[in-house]
Amino acid sequence: MLxxxxxxxxxxxxxxxxxxxxxxxxxxxxxxxxxxxxVRSRQALAKPKDNDDKLLLLQN
Structure with missing residues (x-):
């Protein structure tokens, strides 16, 4: 002991x-x-993996 x-x-x-x-x-x-x-993991899972669909909708 000390x-x-x-x-x-x-x-x-x-x-x-x-x-x-x-x-x-x-x-x-x-x-x-x-x-x-x-929280970050749940946010990453909640995001759509393919953003191309959103880009196509925005371009039209």
């Missing part, structure tokens, strides 16, 4: 709290990124 290496109990507590908070932020960022990827 207390044996010359760190005070308060220092160890601060480092522990910071580590947990950083992990929380990383999980939250990853969750947002995963959500964005899902």
């Amino acid at each position: 207390c044996r290496e010359g760190f005070s109990r308060e220092d160890v507590a601060a480092v522990t709290i910071q580590a947990y908070f950083r992990a929380h932020l990383a999980r939250r960022a990853f969750k947002a990124l995963r959500s964005l990827a899902r």
Whole structure:
């Protein structure tokens, strides 16, 4: 444990709290990124694959 290496109990507590908070932020960022990827994936699936039909309709 860090207390044996010359760190005070308060220092160890601060480092522990910071580590947990950083992990929380990383999980939250990853969750947002995963959500964005899902939205983009759904949008890509919803788009028609062949835009030529639209172009023909617009040209007529």
